[in-house]
Amino acid sequence: MTLIIFEDIVSGDELFSDAFDPVEIDGRYEINCTMIQHKKGADVDTGANASAEEAGEDLEDGVEIVNNVVLSNRLQQTTFDKKGYQLYMKDHIKKLKEHYKQDGEDAVKALETEMMPEIKRILANFKDYEFYTGETMNIEGSLMYLNYREDGSTPFFTVFKKALKSRKVCLLKHSKRVQMQATQEFISVGCNRLTQALAWGADGLAAFGAYHAVALYYPMDPARQGVQATLQGHTNRVNCVAFINRGHELDQRNVAIISGSADKTIRVWKRHTPAGSRDEQGSWVCSAVLEAHSGSVTTIGVVRARSIGGEKDLFATGSGDGTIRIWERKEVDALKDEVTCIQEIQVGKKYAQAIAISYFPGTSSPVMAVGSTDNRVGIYVMNSSQFVKSLSLQGHDNWVRSLDFATYTKGNNESGQSAGSTTKSDLHTLHEGDLLLASGSQDKYIRIWRISPVASMESSADMTVTSGSEGGLTQDMLQSLEEMSRSGTQLSTKAHLVEVSVDSTELVRFSVMFEALLLGHDDWVYTVNWQPARMVDGKYHQPMELLSSSTDKSMMIWKPDTATGVWVNNTQVGEIGGNTIGFYGGLFGPDGRWILAYGYNGAFHIWKNEGNETTDRWVPQVPASGHYSSVQSLTWDPSQSYLVSVSLDQTARLFAPWRHHELGTNKLVSTWHEIARPQIHGYDAQCIAFSDKWTFVSGSDEKVLRVFDAPQTFVRSLAKLTGDESVLADEGSRPVGANLPALGLSNKAVYEGDISSMLEAQESEEYLSQQSFVSTGATPTSLVETMVQPPFEEHLLQHTLWPEVEKLFGHGYELMCVDASHDGAWVASACRAHTPDQAVVRLYNTKTWKQTPTPLVSHTLTVTKVLFSHNDKYLLSISRDRLWSLFERVEDPEAADPYRLVMSNKAHARILWDCSWNFDDSMFGTASRDKTIKIWSKSAKEGTAPWVSIATIKLPEAVTAVEFAPQLVNDTQGRHVLAAGLEDGRIFLFTCLAASPETWTPLGEIPRHMTHVGTANALSWRNVKDQERLQLASGGVDHSVRLYNISLS
Structure with missing residues (x-):
């Protein structure tokens, strides 16, 4: 049996085959798709039409709903804004013209004639399309455009005929390949500091603004602790969120979420449950984007009344452009809404700060109240479908x-x-x-x-x-x-x-x-x-x-x-x-x-x-x-028991699983929580590294590195919350806790003797003679209490600090990066630099906490990352000067300088943001703003550099984070896995056979709705014993820490 495979001219990726019955229309192919059931991990023949059963109502375990064209051809989803798409098409058409030049000028003209009308149509309906690339995710390759038929539920792909070449092949069964599935384990993110950033729906779902996203959270459900998902779409801070309700009296339900943003847009979100899905909650889709305002959207008003009926939903938005807009929403289908602006009210400089809508008593006539910066409450009455201001209520100052x-109702005993x-x-x-x-x-x-x-x-x-x-x-x-x-x-x-x-x-x-x-x-x-x-x-x-x-x-x-x-x-x-x-x-x-x-x-x-x-x-x-600000760095402790992240919000936060029985049952559940806040600082935190299981070093926008050691109370609490009693062996003679003095930056250790003195002072009322930690509000006993559940915010602020045991001096500018050797002997760090004399790596001996006589010199601009190899033989540094440098450990234990420079290489065209060693130190990767990751390995050839580039992985955006998995995945030959975080927040995974490290293939992208809204700043794998399951933590500029379960088969 023969099959015609259609390939991308530029990348060579197989995009589809004639098994899908493509139809040629005006210079493009249209390919109808089907949402099918697919057994996770099952083999798929590339190019063949996956003919599993269409999605039904009930799914077996391990079965998922997928697009058959995407599945069969391993297409990879990507994203564009309109401007980015135009720039991409400009470059892409140039590539195609170069290809068709060999066929003459007529072929080049025909290319433009066929493609330009369709490109204009795509731009005019840009929000309707999803974009896919071939398996290699080549950033210069052709796109597949996914849209839906008029029924709103039938998907189909469009692709330009001129971007394709075809070949006939015999249909053979492909060999097995590693497949990936990612699920969200945990999301931690704070609420935007705005007064209308939170809404709580009738079904128990809370929605709040979190950076540029809308986060979803079930506060009353202990089985779904923490943020469940983030709705992505806004390009600036989300200022206000509200639920649209519909129904009679207590039967009212949430039908949509509205969010307003500093990007001047309003988005409407609603649940969409695909056919055959077992998820009762469904997923959320953006059903409408409203772009009428010319300023930041600051407030939303929705109808709140005893009964809200009709097929249209009324709501209002206020903006910094000095207007209030009135909108009507009507559902079109399961994915789209029609939202019309029916009125614009000019308020000038009397900006709307709050809007509320209801109905006049006993009528269905809307009344709108508007609170403004003129200190008054305006009352608007709707006449002839237009709101008219009738009153201005004075009283507030x-x-x-x-x-x-x-709406007032009489109680049983009220007259x-x-x-x-x-x-x-x-x-x-x-x-x-x-x-x-x-x-x-x-x-x-x-x-x-x-x-x-x-x-x-x-x-x-x-x-x-x-x-x-x-x-x-x-x-x-x-x-x-x-x-x-x-x-x-x-x-x-x-x-x-x-x-x-x-x-x-x-x-x-x-x-x-x-x-x-x-x-x-x-x-x-x-x-x-x-x-x-x-x-x-x-x-x-x-x-x-x-x-x-x-x-x-x-x-x-x-x-x-x-x-x-x-x-x-x-x-x-x-x-x-x-x-x-x-x-x-x-x-x-x-x-x-x-x-x-x-x-x-x-x-x-x-x-x-x-x-x-x-x-x-x-x-x-x-x-x-x-x-509540950008997460700059995160790392697991050496035992992989807990995760610590540092942020521009000037805190270090510690996350761990809480293993407990579900309320009223014997069912054991595990949910992730913030269980400690070891550092609350006065400077923006930038970097962190563990020197042993209970000691970490952090660097901030100051010149001093600070060393923290876990207190006794934390060790006990960690054992209690996680159920791991083995950690109590390290309890030792640690301080019981720490306190931050008023106007201080250093956490002072509190010992049991201090607690005794405090108790005695309370009895004798001799408060003034005590240490400054009295002023923080901590009681004598609060610092020694072992937690039986994750702490509240007040407890985190005052009672979970770690004592600061050392300060490390030497740097002249703000700290940029830090790492510690795995044997705990050395700490390496670097600061911001504009001259070579400051672009050095400083080493500190952890026995004495003294700096070595001579810093490591190699770079001319800011060193962005330092990283010890797992065996501590090498120290790798990367820099803004586009150079990586490798330092080797000196064998002589008496040597004053423990590391020496062995090689430098200007490998990338732009700044290097991150680097990573694989688990056995046989290779390392460097990530750059030039949209590539380069893999480096030891050279066995004489006369060549000690380390050479063996592979280059291209990505669609600047690469800001890279991390090798800490082990080989379960495979007969063994495979390396590499995670890459991008400037736009996406995270991709790649793999190679251990025996062929020069050949990297994509495992896939973590679903876009699970990843960051802004730059992914840091990645860190968790070493788990199950070789078919890994955990990956990520931190981003969107204020979030995320934990993913990665299953490989």
Whole structure:
């Protein structure tokens, strides 16, 4: 049997065959695809049409849903923005012209005639396409364009005919090849420090802005601890996130997520469950991208009401361009939405800071509230499908940062809730269906406004009514009221009338009036959030409970007093101590018994109400955590028990698995968490290396290297959390903990004697005579407590520091890189350099922590990485000067300088970013901005350089991280595996036979939705005993630390 194989003219990759029945249309081929079931690890014949069963509803274990063309031809997905695609096509057409020159000028002209109309069509519908390359991922090769038919579910490929050549072959069975599958084990990332960066959906899913992505997280589900996924698409910081709800009363569900970004766009995301998928949650797809704003999108308003119906969803966005835009969303199919801008409202310099939308009581007519930088709340009424500003509510003295609507319902024992008065005049009595609006401001106060039908008020003529008696007011409240009165702050309860057109025929009058003033916070109020409605005795009920969060480090739950109607602070939660700046946001969970909050440093805080119907008892829970700035470096400890990362957020964070029984069951589960924060610094952290299992060296944007040693409490806690009791053998006579003195940079060790002295001082109240660690807020016993669960943020900040045992001096500028020999004898480091005298590698003896007499000299510009070989025989350095240098260990133990230069090579065209040794030190790789990785091996030939380049791996973007796997994968001959991280965040894996290190082939790319949104700065493999499974950790500029399970078969 013969088969026609269509190959890429440029790269020679096999792209498809006539087994797929390609159809020629106007100079291009169209190839229909099918989503099929495929047994993971099963053999695939290249070029043949994989004819496994089409995707059904139920899948067996080990079976996945794949595109048959991608599977059969081992196509590799890639990405472009529009500008990048245009640049690529410009170069690609040049390559094709060179090929067709041999056929004459007519052939070159025909090339342009056939390709240019299709290229223009692709650019016009650029967002509809996915891009694939051949197996070798040649950056100059041709593309396969994936799109979907009009039904939205049938995929097909397009490829230019002129980019192909064909050949006939006999169909033979191919030999087995290594195949890769990657799954996400863990994601750690902090929340963006913006006041509307978090949203919590009705199904328990929380979405928050994390760098340029939207992170998804289930705070209430212990089985899914940590971030589950990140939605990628934005090209700048995500500022605001919101869920679109639809449904009646408690049957409302989340139908989409909206995100607004500093890239001036809004994206709509929705779940898509492919046919045959067993994943009930499905995957998320970007169903629409909105590009109308000319400034950063800062706020999103979605409809919140008792019932939200219809086929269209209404929402609003505010931007730094001085506009508010009103949008209507309509679902087109499973993958796409049609979103139309129906109105643009110019607000000028009165920028919108918060938007909330609901319906006027008893109608389906929308009302929109807008909090602005003019300190007012604007009320907009929709007439003839356009919002018109009807009122401007005054009272706040600073920017209005948060708004939230709720519909009042009477409880079983209520005849009408009075708010703010002991005299229940009808004017001050809430009626069933009244709409309440809460506003929080930087003036430290919260105001509640009421919107009611005029007919429900006893007298609409007398609209100026003073507030009721002072019953229930505390002395502090009275004092605050007096101060506000002197400063001219409005306390008026004057009602405003608005007329609303209902069904385009009837005009209904509503009153809008100030209802209550909530006093209690000592600093800016950033968010207000009504407790979600719930079922009470089989009826829909909206609790009168309001949650507020503030930069005063507290969150308060407000309720009206049952006797007086005055709103009082019923519950207060928050944080004490630590270098924090309060809360940026806080929300009730969908059942009203959880609170999720986040602060300035991106950390989450969770509380669960474990009380009963009469008493609240809010108990802290284990939250997700992560860096809030770029992760610069990460490494496993020598025993591979835990991972430590350093970041520009000036911290070192330690991650480990928590092995525990699932609540209420005997099922043993393992989830990853941040269990310690060994270093909290005053400089941006850049690099880290372990000199032994319990000691690491870190370098920051200062001239000093700092050495840290694990405290006794950490060793015990690690044993308890991971279940590995063997680590207790190293407990020894370590300090019990460490504390960072006020205004200090060095973590001071705390010993058991210090704890005893502290306890004695507390008894005698002799605080002033104690060490400075008293000022951090740590109690004497907190430093010696062994953790039984991952710590909360407050504990991480104050009680998990490691003592600093040494400082290493010598460098003249900010530190860039550090490494330690595997025998623990030497530490090598380098700093930023603009001259050769600073571009040196300095060595420190770990026995004395003294520098060697002479630094290692070879480079002329900044050394970007230093790396010892596994046997410590060699020290490799790479630099901005495009040079790598190899230093060999001197055998003489008495030699003053332990390493000497043996070779240098200017191997790349651009800066070298990373390097790595393979596990047996027989070769190393260098990664460069020139988009290549070069593999170097010892030369056996006389008269040649000691180390020679044996292979070059080309990639589509600058290579910023490279790492050899720490072992051979399970294969009859053994295979090396190499991971490469790129400047755009993608991670690729390559392999070669141990016997043929000069021949590298791609294993594939870790799925794009799992990898980084920005540059992948660091990679580190975990040495696991299972040779068919590896773990790879990565850190990126997107603030995230990610851990992947890599299965090879």
